[in-house]
Amino acid sequence: MNAPAQGKDTSVGLAARAADFPILARPVHGRRLAYLDNGATTQKPQWVIDAQARYYSESNANIHRGVHWLSQHSTDLYDRGRERVRSFLNAAHAGEIVFTRGTTEAINLVAFSWGRVNLKAGDEILLSGMEHHSNIVPWQMVAQQTGAVIKVIPVTDDGELDMAAFSTLLGDRTRFVGVCHVSNALGTVNPVEEIIRQARAVGAVVLVDGAQAVAHQAVDVQALGCDFYAFSGHKLYGPTGIGALYGRKELLDAMPPWQGGGDMIHTVSFEGSTYAESPQKFEAGTPNIAGVIGLEAAIAYVQEIGLDRIAAHEDELLKYACEALGAIPGMRFIGQAKQRAGIVSFVVQGIHPHDLGTILDMEGVAIRAGHHCAMPLMTRFGLPGTARASFALYNSRADVDALVAGLHKARRLFGMEMERSA
Ligand code: C6P
Numbered sequence: 426m427n428a429p430a431q432g433k434d435t436s437v438g439l440a441a442r443a444a445d446f447p448i449l450a451r452p453v454h455g456r457r458l459a460y461l462d463n464g465a466t467t468q469k470p471q472w473v474i475d476a477q478a479r480y481y482s483e484s485n486a487n488i489h490r491g492v493h494w495l496s497q498h499s500t501d502l503y504d505r506g507r508e509r510v511r512s513f514l515n516a517a518h519a520g521e522i523v524f525t526r527g528t529t530e531a532i533n534l535v536a537f538s539w540g541r542v543n544l545k546a547g548d549e550i551l552l553s554g555m556e557h558h559s560n561i562v563p564w565q566m567v568a569q570q571t572g573a574v575i576k577v578i579p580v581t582d583d584g585e586l587d588m589a590a591f592s593t594l595l596g597d598r599t600r601f602v603g604v605c606h607v608s609n610a611l612g613t614v615n616p617v618e619e620i621i622r623q624a625r626a627v628g629a630v631v632l633v634d635g636a637q638a639v640a641h642q643a644v645d646v647q648a649l650g651c652d653f654y655a656f657s658g659h660k661l662y663g664p665t666g667i668g669a670l671y672g673r674k675e676l677l678d679a680m681p682p683w684q685g686g687g688d689m690i691h692t693v694s695f696e697g698s699t700y701a702e703s704p705q706k707f708e709a710g711t712p713n714i715a716g717v718i719g720l721e722a723a724i725a726y727v728q729e730i731g732l733d734r735i736a737a738h739e740d741e742l743l744k745y746a747c748e749a750l751g752a753i754p755g756m757r758f759i760g761q762a763k764q765r766a767g768i769v770s771f772v773v774q775g776i777h778p779h780d781l782g783t784i785l786d787m788e789g790v791a792i793r794a795g796h797h798c799a800m801p802l803m804t805r806f807g808l809p810g811t812a813r814a815s816f817a818l819y820n821s822r823a824d825v826d827a828l829v830a831g832l833h834k835a836r837r838l839f840g841m842e843m844e845r846s847a
Contacts, residue, residue, distance in 0.1 A: 439730065439738040440821035445470040449819060456789025459824035464609050464637060464768055464815035465793050466659045469723075473663060476722035477715050484718075487711055489688055499714060506717035507704070510669050513724045514654060515645040521677065523670045523704040524712055528636040529559040531655035531670035532603075534707060535632055536563035538683040539653075539676065540601070543630075546572025548600040551591075551629070553615065554580040554805055555608040558798045560634045564603060573600070580805055584611040584760030592623060599629045606638035610797040610811065611760030612743075612768030614638075621650050630676070636660055640817070641739060641766045643732045646671050658716065662817075663723030667716030670707075677703035684709040730818065739767030739816045746814065746825045753832055755841065759811045767816035770797075773832060776839055778812040784838060785812075788831040790824075 443449045446468045449458055460468060480502065486495035488503045504519075511519045525531040540563075544550070550564050554577050568575050576594050579587045586604075595602075602624040607614050617633050624631045632653035635644060640661045646654050653676070657668040672680075682689055682700055686709035691699040700706045727735065746769050750756055755774030773781060782794030795810040796803045803810055814828055836842040 439734060439818045440823075442470075442730070443819040443821070445472065445726075446819055447471055447474070453789045453791070454787050456787075457823075457827070459790045459820075459827040461814040461816065461820065461824055461828060462791045462793050463640075463817035463820075464660070464797075464813060466665065467640060467662045467817050468819070469664070469719075470662055470726055472726050473719050473722045477664060477719040480715050480718040485715075488714055489705075502721075503712070503714055503717050506721035509721045509724050513639075513644075513728070514669075514671050515647055516671050517647060518674055520702065520704055521671055521674050523672065523677070523707045524717060525655075525668050525670050526666055526713070527657035527659065527668035528557075528634060528655045529657075531653075531668055532559050532632065532634065533563045534670055534683055535653050535655075535672070536567045538680045538707070539630065540564070540567040540573075541570060542681060544568075544571040544573040544600055547598060548573040549596070549598040550575045551578060551594055551599050551602045551624075552576075553578045553586055553604045555584070555586070555611060555613065555615075555799060555802045556603065556605055557609055557634065557636065558800070559636075560603045560605065560632070561801070564601075577801075578604070580802065583762055584608070584613050585762045586613075586615055586620075588616065588619070591620065595623055595627050595629070597627065599624070599627055602629050602631045603634065604631070605634040605636070606644070607635075607641065607766045607768075608760070608799070608802075609637045609768070609815075610799040610802050610813065611762065611770055612765040612815075613760055613762035614642075614764035614766055616764075617651070618649055625650065625652075637766065637768070640727065640735070641732070642736050652676055658720040658723060661720070661723050662726055664716045664719035667713045667720050669720075672703075674703070677707070680707075682706045682709065686710045688712075727818075735818045738818060739820075742816045742820055742822070742825060743767045743769065745822055746816075746828070749825055749829045750832070753829065753836070755836070759806055759808065768813060769815075770811040770813045772808060772811055773835070775841060776835055778810045780839075781812045781832070781835055784835040785828065785831040788827060788834060790827050790831045792828070 486499040488500040635656040639656045654671040659665040689709040759770040778794035
């Protein structure tokens with residue numbers, strides 16, 4: 426086996442940033458933690474943890490309600506968070522940013538507000554075959570209610586979208602196209618610009634699920650030309666329970682609210698209510714104010730480092746990992762797309778992914794094993810699941826080395842490999 430150079434980290438200098446993330450210093454099962462489950466959620470830098478704590482100790486009050494100073498101060502911080510997300514995605518107006526609990530809620534908002542009003546029997550919803558359940562199940566629910574039909578863009582053996590099939594599937598009846606920017610289960614970066622261009626040419630509305638993209642590459646929703654873009658804060662070094670939906674102003678303005686309550690109304694009487702403008706119209710009830718503060722801090726953190734540097738670092742780690750993992754006997758990569766983000770999905774012949782996950786855990790290596798909430802994709806590859814290592818800015822070659830060593834250990838435990846002599 427060609428062992429990768431041990432220890433020496435030639436990546437573009439970001440691994441030192443691990444010191445910003447207190448959790449990475451804690452051992453797991455007595456081992457140094459190699460956290461490679463960033464697709465599930467990233468760890469949080471002290472900067473984000475402090476921003477949220479400071480909000481509660483210095484600025485906490487409900488927003489949009491009080492005339493008192495603290496409430497106005499808290500409202501200003503919340504609005505600053507919206508402006509930060511607007512600039513992060515390069516949306517034209519802050520009003521095009523709706524805060525949600527995360528990607529899942531953002532997609533449900535579109536499905537239940539836009540979808541229920543705009544879809545009718547016979548209309549076609551086109552989804553990619555590598556969607557996360559979050560971008561499948563809400564559309565199935567709306568299809569059941571409206572009579573719309575779901576069509577699927579097939580995935581090639583390399584884990585890319587079959588673009589010829591996509592063009593053929595697009596037609597007069599296509600009203601909506603839903604596609605992930607980056608596949609959580611394969612790491613494939615989809616050609617979303619081209620998908621959006623073709624979809625909009627037939628008058629379809631396009632939602633891009635950016636859950637696995639925003640922490641790894643710069644996103645410009647105006648350049649993309651998408652109608653909706655969804656992401657979660659917790660995969661972007663921010664807190665859980667907060668995310669955002671970008672929606673084009675004309676669409677958001679025309680969409681009905683999907684939840685009713687305080688803060689989303691203009692007037693209320695028992696005869697009927699009128700609603701606030703977007704985005705308030707979609708943010709019923711007291712929002713996750715501290716989450717917005719944490720998300721704002723997380724975006725500032727990422728912007729300070731630079732997404733280009735993060736992408737280069739993760740790309741270097743991906744190449745290093747693919748070379749090292751590829752040398753392990755019985756290794757099969759699932760997804761070999763030409764454009765990939767820092768995700769490696771694989772199976773090792775003769776060892777169930779869950780067993781791999783458990784053995785690696787005992788070595789301090791955290792990966793994800795299973796169907797990754799992409800069951801139709803696993804079915805496409807004839808697998809119950811895969812093992813997945815996903816990278817973040819704080820990962821280093823040492824983390825990959827720990828993964829490789831853990832996989833050799835798993836093979837030894839399964840009697841596939843002898844102890845290597847020193
Ligand atoms: N994927 C993973 O380990 P939420 O849970 O709303 O923050 O994100 C849902 C979601 C939607 N789309 C994609 C492409 C995703 O990857 C995810 C979350 C995690 O891959 C948990 S299943």
